[in-house]
Amino acid sequence: MTETKYVQAWNLDSLFPDGGYPFHEHVRRVEKKVSELEGKLKVFLAPQQVNDAFKLANILEDILNIRMNVTQVNSLITCLLAQNPKDQQAITLRGKTAAIHASFESAVKKTQKILVNINQRLWGEILHTEDLKQYTFILNDWRKKAEMHLSDGEEGLVADLMVDGYHAWGQFYQSLASSITVPVHIDGEKNELSVAQAINLRSHPDEEVRKQSHKALEETWKDKEELFAKILNHIAGFRLQVNKKRGLENILQAPLIENRMKEETLNAMWTAVCKHKRPFTNYLNQKAKMNGDEKMHAYNFWAPITEDIQTIKYEDAVEFILEHFSQFGTELENFSRRAFAEGWVEAEDRPNKSTVGFCAAFPLSGESRVFLTYGGRITNVLTLAHELGHAFHNPAMKPVNGLNKRYPLSMAETASTFSEMIILDAAMEKAQSTKEKLFLLDEKLKRSVMNFMNIHSRFLFEKKFYEERKEGIVSATRLNELMQEAMDVAYEDSLDHASIRSWIWTPHYYMTKSPFYNFPYTFGYLFSLSIYAKAKEKGKEFERDYLDLLRDSGSMSTEDLVMKHLGVDITSEAFWEKGIKLCVKDAEEFMTLTTSSERKER
Template identity: 45%
Template sequence: MSYSEVWDLDVFFKGGSASPEFAQYMNEIKSDIEKLDIHISNWQVTSTDGDEQVLASIMSQYEKISSRLMQASAFIECLAAQDVKDQGAKQLGSQLTAYIAKAKGITAKLDEKLVQLDDGFFAELIERDSLREISFILNERRNKAKEKLSVAEETLIEKLSVDGYHGWSDLYDSIVGSIEIPFVVDGEEKVLSVGQAHNIFAHPDRSVRQRMFVEWEKAWKKQEELFAHALNHIAGFRLNVYESRGWDDFLKEPLETNRMKKETLDSMWNAITDRKEHMHKFLQRKAELLGLEKLSWYDLDAPLDQTEQKRLSYDEGAQFILKHFASFGQQLTAFTEKAFEDAWIEAEDRANKRPGGFCTGFPESNQSRIFMTYSGTLNNVSTLAHELGHAFHSYAMRDVHPLNQDYAMNVAETASTFAEMIVSDAAVNEAQSTKEKIAMLEDKIQRTIALLMNIHARFLFETRFYEERKEGFVSADRLNELMVEAQKEAYFDSLEEYHPLFWASKLHFYITGTTFYNFPYTFGYLFSLGIYEKALHSGGEFEEKYIALLKDTGSMNVEDLVRKHLDEDITSKGFWEKAVDTCMKDIDLFLELTQSQAVQGKKQ
């Protein structure tokens, strides 16, 4: 079976960024927002039965607008990702940002109305038939509204954010889109996009990786002053808003957004930190196997043995994923086959594509789209499985009330990492030789290192950067220092050379829609390990339980979610220790299988 490596967007709107159909769709969104504004403004709160019908009608309108904004956002994101030079997509993105800001300003009025309702009446109201299904969402909105500024002030913030906040993120994307890195690959001089250039760090030849790292650093160094301004102003805007609201903790927003407690976050990081020495042993062993005293940043993704590294065509990668998904459940397999057959995936390795990968949902069409650059590595296959997991999460929630489908990023990473685990674990188990098993196992452990060490470095950096940003502008030189300090701590000082400009090269630091775009990845990874362990011991019937858990992810706090479906307390370190120890078992096996090779390497 041959699958297309280019996604189909015409099924949504034909003509790309110049689509007349999409232009009409955007006009309809604008009109719907204006109608919602009038409806909310005309609502005279009385804390009587008359409020039920009004609120139910408003929430129905809001549901429609939310779905349409997500549909439009997904389409624009896909256009911008497939061609960073698409100016039309950038203009549409700016237009949509303004619409979203307008909608947020209007829903601030809704939140004010919710606060005006008598506490006792509100508690009784949301349990009525017309509103019970979205009671969690309404209660959450009301509680958050109590901690915000007046409607006029919050609306002004949203208006100013278009150019004073999101604009810095747009600037970053524009600069990154223009970066080209000249590089000689296999004797041929090419001009690479940053996405293509990043794939070179998985090259088996260290001299090639090293040359790329030099060029990589040069590329980001040229723009570091602009990136420093963008990062500082994004953080500065956030901190000013927090201060105005009376919030003294910059983690308040990301924790509330992820519906989790600070105790949960601290317990997770403490469990990871306690086991850093074990991860350090893996990095030391990998260095020995590569004939090095210590790994450098550009060695982290290096394959151990060129002869043992499989290169899979896109179709082979697809079949690999389908084969192993089939070992888990029929619904996941059937869904994934549909995604491949209906061209939901943009995987072609070509110039002018955005770096990285993502999955985005088209809620009105009940479809998703996956973006990545596929070059045939096992890591690419894992990334593809990861993004398919995201898409399956949306599919699993297709019958859930639309307003209960807005799950937080930490649980969003659960389904994706779970899907990734199915593929990577099965790949290790079916290895045909010890060398192949080592290669597969190392690829799997690389993700543990990335999620428990790399992500930890990002969290440490961002936390310390925000502390210093409270006192004023943080220079590019200081950002470099903070990044290296964070990397040394997170990697247990295991590396010889670090990546000081990682703060400039990592898109996640510049995402304005989500603050602290880091720790949810680690949460999702470890949470998924707990689910995966249960799946291994539950047999084929577990898929239904898994889908039941996914359906609840948009309407529960994570502590309650885990207590309900896994009967665990995630505010305690014990849950996280068990999850991290699952990763350590992989490292133990790797150390055992490579012991003789390491000894031989030392003798040489």
């Protein structure tokens, strides 16, 4: 058997060296810590004088410690169920820790409500004490959130109901989606593939294989759409009821708060995107024309523009990533080398795995784990770089104090997209022929289309779905209609055979802890363009500035963070247009290269 330099199976055993799955002692310790925190909060009163600041600091220290322990266990569960969705021990552990996590979140909300009872003058004074000044932003944020909390009794009831209701539906979706097999016919043979393996065939060089996998996936989803519609409706119904009780009538309020972003920023971003879609519809139409079609078929979107591009071995992909990370900076390179050397990456292409790539953080161990199904395509190489970017954000926060380590999704997607850009740009610079350059330019443009059109369609779908869900259950048929309508608007009618059941296989709609997990991708994509432009100007020197930005990401609003590090106002359309125009240049270059090739062929 040939030995490979980089193994494609991760090592989970090192995360809990005291004995495999942390079913017993570790979970009992966490449960005890939560119980002790609840006991302290029963007698804890809002500070009455400046000298009481240390008491609040002690509570915060307990919260931080518990959060790290809970995250450690939850991340392990995520990894275990990703590699084997039928792992019964992990399923049992998930039920146990879900209840502990619910109690912990209730305790955090109770702490936040206590802050509201501190008068404004004293509040300002205690935030300037040595014990608390490092947490000024977080504590102000908590105090603001507390104004929307329910009574302690109601919050406790909601938390309890979430365990076997709201979060359970999300977990059921994950288990169900991971257990599905897709029958795909390739070269006359029937193959039973996982959803992830079937989705990977979207970038297969043979159009018939792409078409067959698309058809098989759509038939699979059609057969199960009623069940998935129930899951989505129950998740949305619960979320709407809780939001209503908290006085959140606008469904975007909660995700904007979680992303520490103003609605003006979100509106400015989407307005700028919508103004500049024409070059990307031109790109889609041109690529369709090259395939002999009038309109881009969805199953051809991820197709390589040339059929003679070789598959990329995993070892070559790793070496390429390490080589070009090193040209950006030593911190990112050294971190990635460690990740590959110590078995932090699960990339094996096999059935019975979860459907999507992710990165899981293990704060107690100071490690991360990256998960994907590597299929030998450039898309897989970029996914690997993307998830390593997520993972790098965690050690980058090591010097940051406690609670300031938590950053919003919009910033998480910035770090991941930035790493992806390093690799894609490096590949383009190494291109040795017009054909190879065109292939990579096409891959780059796919990412622009995904962020400006696909993510926009997800946003439009989810917004409209929640509006209709307020009036009652939304049927599977209507969900398909909403998806089609959203895609028609977002793609400006430039996509044919769209996957109108993508609301089923897009896991972000079912993530109970992250509502509207769509716009952070477009934000991260455009913001990372600005960061990457500065990185190219400064070279390796920029890594220090980049680390400073990442480290501030947990203790500032999104608007203040960008103003501090880039000196620009992101509530202005002008900021977003700068990044979009860089992508427009790519689309224009694609048109130039392909039309000139057509003229030569004539």
